[in-house]
Amino acid sequence: MNELRELRQQIAALGRQSKFPFLVSHDDPTLGSVVDVAIVPRPNGLNGAAVEIYDGAEHLVLGSDVDAGYGLAQPQTQVPMYPSTPGLVFNSAGSATSMWTGQVQQNNSCFLAQWRFRVSSANVTAPTGSTYVQIVDSVTGWTWTSPTTTLADPVGSGDALVTVGPFAVQVPQDSIGNFFGIDLYGWVSANSGNSNAVAITPLSMIGCGYTLAQAFFAGTSTP
Known part of the structure; x- marks a missing residue:
């Protein structure tokens, strides 16, 4: 029984x-x-x-994400970005300096970044500005840095302004669920001083699926 x-x-x-x-x-x-x-x-x-x-x-x-085989494709995760130095709009540094920063728990298989970049000559000398984005997995230490975009601003022509990216990357599978730090860097890479400066505005800092990101793994053309 x-x-x-x-x-x-x-x-x-x-x-x-x-x-x-x-x-x-x-x-x-x-x-x-x-x-x-x-x-x-x-x-x-x-x-x-x-x-x-x-x-x-x-x-x-x-x-x-059916293409990557891990992580989410939907929803996309928009990362809130904040000034790295409160109140700072223009940066006159002559070396790479974080101007915007944010954090996100990475649940998507890929990451995509796009931003606006401005170079100002202050009508004294003609500067060149440079910029890139970097993401860091705070748990594993995995890091990705986008290609560097440079932009020149001749004296007296008005500020140079361009949209950078999108640049995209597929994150490692063991990064899913970890916290990522995101930093947007900008600096005056040639002819710093004389009040020459750069400014940045984030547009898209998003975790996304492979289908959206794959077209931008190599980035778009630089100016």
């Missing part, structure tokens, strides 16, 4: 186990069957699973 009872318990426990692929859906009078949650194989015969959560109206709100 005890053996029969244990067998029935085992059968009941097996029946409660989730099955793969796993789908939860509901019926909509207009859309028909609508998927709410899906745990399904990655497409194109790739190993692993895709995990997706929808909002009840077939809009994907959370999904793993």
Whole structure:
């Protein structure tokens, strides 16, 4: 009798186990069957699973990165950026100096950066400004630095201004869930002094999926 009872318990426990692929859906009078949650194989015969959560109206709100095989593709994570030195707008330093900084828990498989860069000559000498972005995994120590963009501003022509990037990188799998530090660097790389200076405005500092990032792994052309 005890053996029969244990067998029935085992059968009941097996029946409660989730099955793969796993789908939860509901019926909509207009859309028909609508998927709410899906745990399904990655497409194109790739190993692993895709995990997706929808909002009840077939809009994907959370999904793993099926291309990278780890991390999230959705939602993207916008990183809040703040002045590294409160109140500083222009920087006249002659060596690489962090001007904007931020932190984020990296849950996406990739990171993408784009910003605006301004070089001012103050009408005395013609400076050249340089800029790059750097991200650092505070746990593993992994670091990525974008290509350096340089921009010249001739005397008397008005300030030079350009959009830098996007530059993108795929982060290591073991960085998922770790805190990243992000710093935007800018400096007067030629003819510093004479009130020559640079300024930066962050545009997009985002964790994103592989599909968006891959086109910008090599960055866009510099000025």
